Amino acid sequence: MFESVFGPFIQYGFMQRAVIGSLLLSVSCAPVGVFLMLRRMSLTGDAMSHAILPGAALGFLLFGLDIIPMTIGGLIVGLVVAMGAGAVSRFTIQKEDASMAAFYLISLALGVLLVSWRGSSVDLMHVLFGSVLALNNAALTLIVIISLSTILALSVFWRALVAECLDPLFLRSVSRIGAPVHFLFLTLVVLNPVCGLQSVGSLLSVGLMMLPAAAARFWTNQVPPMCFIAIAIAAASSLAGLLLSYHASLPSGPAIILSAGAIYILSTVAGRRGVLRNAFSSRRHKTA
Template identity: 60%
Template sequence: MIWEAIIEPFLQFGFMRRALLGCIAIAVGATPVGVFLMLRRMSLTGDAMAHAILPGAAVGFLISGLSLGAMTIGGLVAGIVVAIASGMVSRLTTLKEDASLAAFYLISLALGVLIVSTRGSNVDLVHVLFGTVLALDNAALILLCSIASLSVFIVSIIFRPLVLECADPQFLRSVSKLSAVTHFTFLALVVMNLVAGFHALGTLMAVGIMILPAAAGRFWTSSIGGLMVISAATAVLSSVSGLLLSYHYSLPSGPSIILVAGILYGLSVIFGPAGGLVVQNLPRRHYKQ
């Protein structure tokens, strides 16, 4: 029973194995970035950046169709341009960075949907917005695994400045010139992982595999290393479970993966030992001296 329900789909079908490998690559590369997004209170920034890559990917689609290379380059360029433009607006005007980023992301989302819907079909629009994780080919897997490896490598190099910036950004600025470099490198990592997630989960779902496992992991540990491990494990478990739900019940694969991650987040909120609702409301013993 367990063999037929859990293991056999991945052994029998190559598209299920490719989908699982792609999701694992995204989980390993994106969850450490998601952890630092959460610790820096930038979770909604990740959502905004996910929408910001849409017009670039749409232009790539317009030029070369569903070309992996064109859509990847377009998404990277669009994401980096939006990140830099929103930062410049916040520094040169009175508008805060969150407001400028929200403005750019809304414009990007509308422009991207307009481009795809004008020059493509409804199927193409669904592909761009929600991804096709079950249709990953070998070229896409090589791209996802390469981005995941590069992301883990860069995070390991800038790990200490990232931790310092989460704890006390003013201190990092006063003792090191790496503050700005760390910040923009981190934004580049966010864009890079969102572009990777875009190919499997689409622009609307890519940020989910980055943020939800990190938010769930926060209720199980307070150490950054442990948080990264638990977040990655949660993302992998969500991917396996979502793919199996999609296979057995003919559900959309991307939303299934994100919904499983959401369920795990909800369970963590309730039962997590590091600040979950149950622990917070347990009666506390009072000791007499």
């Protein structure tokens, strides 16, 4: 048992880099996912994971599978999409969710065309779904930088982010930091899918952000515990997915996301605010 669970992480350097990168992503992505969920912007994370694809594809076309150019390209395009969608919603009659959907669909189609134009289907699969088992030192360093930056930003602006999340009109009425905090939050939403580009790919990076957050919602109503629970779920999913990928020879990114999905389903059934608890409470009230 010990050899099956801990052996791969002790014996192989690529597994050690994979687990370090996955745990850092868990600490960084999960709290951002909690704020997205509480703001009812869960699909915005999905849109951002699609929107970064053209930039990553352009970096791939120019420099190959080098994580630094792909990350810079993804970050630039992601910010352009986020700001463009915000501008359209502000200066036209269209709502932000509709403009975001339009921008990310255009970006997704453009990115797939760019990769398919010069690359192979294998290259396209790598960009879309990544491979955490193939993390090199440069990719791991980038994950460390982005994760620490996210943690620092959340720590410094925690109260403002919570206020802007739960009651943005109140924050704008008592302070001028509402708009800068919103921009900072959108930057974090773009940074974290970019951070997960190499490990789980552009299409699955939002899974590690949103599934643990959605699962944590079934266990508590308070924001700080929800963030810690989401981090724990993301970390457990990463470890389980890596072991599943190693022992069953499965793609690492989908294995991690499916592990998070399994915990989400378990939480919907057995969580403190899940199906069984609600059914039991309803039955008890009826008998009383």
